[in-house]
Ligand SMILES: NC(=O)C1=CN([C@@H]2O[C@H](COP(=O)(O)OP(=O)(O)OC[C@H]3O[C@@H](n4cnc5c(N)ncnc54)[C@H](OP(=O)(O)O)[C@@H]3O)[C@@H](O)[C@H]2O)C=CC1
């Protein structure tokens with residue numbers, strides 16, 4: 463497991479990761495830089511292949527392998543993430559992840575970190591970066607579709623960074639939406655249908671494991687911004703063709719979107735820009751238009767998040 467002469471790797475479990483990453487917003491500067499570096503090609507110093515995904519057909523699951531090196535951060539990691547169709551009777555989360563952090567100077571394994579908290583927080587932080595850049599001015603209504611792990615992490619950072627007059631939630635299983643509304647620190651309107659939740663919303667977050675559309679262009683207020691976070695398989699959808707084709711489409715990675723995103727591939731929608739290009743200022747944000755940020759999740763986001771946690775842990779914070 464570790465080379466003779468080098469220190470054994472440390473294990474940093476979920477509680478410790480949570481302690482060092484108590485607010486996802488702590489990651490914003492590092493993630494903004496990582497997105498910009500990723501979208502700068504070789505000059506940006508990010509080496510990150512499109513993730514390898516192994517289907518576990520027999521059990522309705524997938525194993526994703528996500529390696530990355532960021533020269534700017536000198537961070538070398540790989541995340542292993544499993545995601546499984548949710549079984550109603552299961553107490554096991556649908557997504558489970560581990561991040562391996564290596565010493566980039568010699569390849570020694572330095573740390574094994576719980577990756578589930580990192581995945582929840584860095585994904586929400588990237589959606590927040592997209593929202594800051596792409597949302598309409600005077601956004602007042604936030605709508606979340608889904609009530610799982612990502613719904614909570616998105617709620618936390620969105621209500622920390624932005625001010626809303628109203629926050630709405632819809633979930634396939636209404637009791638979970640009610641539980642969500644009762645457990646977060648602020649008023650949340652539970653809606654009985656996705657259409658009711660979406661109508662008039664300025665910012666929409668889709669965080670479901672749906673495989674067919676749950677959000678339709680017909681319902682969406684012109685000028686709204688959508689963070690489409692679920693549907694990470696080439697035959698899965700959260701958004702319908704109308705919404706995909708009539709919005710300005712931003713992605714985290716062009717290569718990943720054209721390989722993994724059913725919403726992008728099956729709709730044939732044209733990608734306008736990577737989010738990193740907007741962060742760098744080489745592509746405009748167009749906040750006056752209806753915008754979709756199709757997020758698939760990138761290994762470099764895990765790399766900078768894991769390094770942040772490891773550095774904080776090492777410093778004894
Ligand atoms: N872009 C990125 O970087 C990342 C994306 N993701 C994706 O985000 C999504 C949410 O992840 P997470 O919160 O961890 O998952 P959870 O399992 O915690 O929550 C899943 C949510 O999806 C709902 N759901 C499941 N199936 C359907 C369906 N067919 N139609 C409508 N709603 C459905 C569930 O509703 P119910 O309560 O009724 O079961 C639940 O609210 C997933 O698609 C995941 O792959 C995750 C990590 C990173």
Ligand SMILES: O=C([O-])C1=[NH+]CCC1
Nearest residue numbers: 543581694758759760
């Ligand atoms: O980036 C990520 O970890 C994932 N994206 C979709 C499933 C898991």
